Amino acid sequence: MKHARLALWWLLPQLVLYALNHYAFRAWFQQDDFAWLSQNQNLHSLRDWLVALFEPRAQGTIRPWSERLFFLLNYRHFGLNPVPFHAWVAVTMSANLALLQWLVWRLTASRVAALAAPLAWLANPGLATPLAWLSAYNQILCSFFILAALACLLRALETGRARWWWAQLALFVLGFGALEMNIVYPALALAVVLLRSPREWLKTLPLWAISGLYFVWHHSVAAKPTSGPYARYWDLDMIPTYGRYWGNSLAGGMILPHWRMPAWSWEAAAWTLAALLLAFAVWAWRRGDRIPALGIFWFTAAIGPVLPLRDHFSTYYMTIPAIGLAFILASLSGWAWRHGWPWRAAAALVLCLHLYFALPVQRATTRWHFERGQRIEALVHGMWQAHTLHPGKMILLKGLDDELYWGGFYDAPYRALGIPQVFILPGEEKSLTPHASLGEIAQTVAPENVTARELLWDRAVVYEVDGRRLRNVTRQFTRALPPAWLDARPRLIDAGLAPFQQDLGEGWHQREGNYRWMSRRAEVHLAPPNPATDALFIAGYCPADQAALGVRLTLKSGDTPLGEIRITTANASFETYLPIPDGFAPDRPITVVLEVDRTYQEPGGRELGLAFGRIGWVRR
């Protein structure tokens, strides 16, 4: 009987995990997932693998285990089947729950508190996205490294055996391959050491040294944007951001439409819970119970690194901090259980208030990911089938709404399937909401002249979103093509795609793969820009040998200089926005001339300047 109760004690959080997240674990790929899935396209040698795994990427992130290897291996073996991906997430989360349960049990000596901790963590709205969206697996895996390292540290303190300390160190170092948030581990470790064996606090010094080294190294390779969603603001705005994360953790951060409650009610619940839990932590501290204080410290330390991201509030950042809230709620449950039914009832009221607001948001978020994933799956399979039926033809889409476009189209799922040319039809962008933080819609819109030309010569097909399928409307659309489209010039061209050949002037070589080399001077024919809103966008590449010497690219239209870019090894693969010069407001199509001051003579005789992809006007 005792064994059965113990087994149930261990199993209950696991059962709740799967009961709560059955939508999350069936969600299809979305958004950034497709960029990670496309990694497999260019892996031919060991060097390719090493670059794919360890080269710093967007925002200077290097997460080989949680993003690159996770997507590379699963996609390589299972393709576009999300089940094995989710199995990894589920297994990791199961381990996390068991580790948290064990840690709280060892810290509080209360089975009730240890059971409450994983359950409280599971109910947190911050966990919904990492469990449903595969690109946020980094949060789950980083939690694992932190919890596992702390478990080893606790064993080291309890047994005095060095091997546990070394195991902790290894897990801590590996954690950097999951998420940068791992940098806060020494603070959490110090807190646990002070709680259990204060005299041994010196043992955490090597951990601080490792985090310090990582900080210096990461600071040197990471991008430091001064504007946009990833700009960091080290100012008083961090305080309301901190409060917002607490509020969202405590009471969900929103009122779901069907609740019929005033919009402020969740905030009232959050303030009430914050006041009650803070009072409990202070009271517990006075009688020598430090666990609630550890919870507050944990939340603060773990959310600290993202507080300067004022304009990038994301609930999934609460994943690891929410363990701190779980500590507080677990401690409250454990204490109340020991002090009779009136206190049990009072603690249950606090927990119910938290769950009443937080749990439905967690459930709604996972369900939203699941339902959006179903629509995205239908879209991606539609594009894939269209490509299979019409190989080599450009695929043009209409009827995408915001959810489908930003969730399942913008991140180019077709690239993972090796489909080169998929665009939305001209004019479709008008029904989409721009999101500067997510990307530029213009680069996914087919130009009018290219659309007309490709359709008139049977080199393109048009599909319209029709519920969960794509409907071929090529003939109907071609019959209604506006004649003026044929004479239009594009706002943005892709030199690496065949349909844009006619918009290139002199000075270009034959297309190679998805790019095209210019010689010393090359021309591009473009529509006139909108000087009030546009910038000139250029995406290109310079070989390392040339970049080491430095190449100057100048752009002009007629006699008007449009800008100049100095290309070195620091920006050999470049994407640049050039502001439109004052007074430049042509009212008819223009020719942009690109010229470099250094070229490379190929053994075959070609003179090569730079290789280009997209060139044209985009909205700033």
Added chain:
Amino acid sequence: MLRIALFLILAAALAITGCERKYRPDPMATIEEPEDLKSSIAMGDPRDASQLLHGFYEAEGSSWRWSMRRFGVSLRPPAGAALQGASLRMTFTIPDAAAEPLTGLEIRASVSGVKLEPFRVSGAGEHHYQAPVPKAALAGEAVTVEFELSRAIEPGVLDGRELGIVVSSIGFAEP
């Protein structure tokens, strides 16, 4: 410890080098328009066989067919052809064994009865026939394209059939 390390290295090597999974799109994912004549046809595509009118033998090697001396296909002019005419294109091969009997071969084609410029073939190998077609010949939903070779390989020379050229594809393209 060494055994664990070896196991991990072996597992990593297997995971990285393991064969890639093949998967297929869902045929129900799109709703297609009713079948229409194509403006370009491939000899190896069984869906295009209904557009071969006469003068072809069975597909061989899944991508080509021997023609006879005269052969014809039905094609749909692309929408753009009504605006600026089109270019008739045919990809074909003269096998080495057929090079001598076909020396000096000339291909004459007509679209809806309008005769196109003749095309002279020199030697064995792959060739690309191309001839401009006036837009007047490209009216309507379908046109008949007829080809005639100036010479063919008589039955009994290579096998028991009259053989012309090895055709891979025929179609209209932007001029």
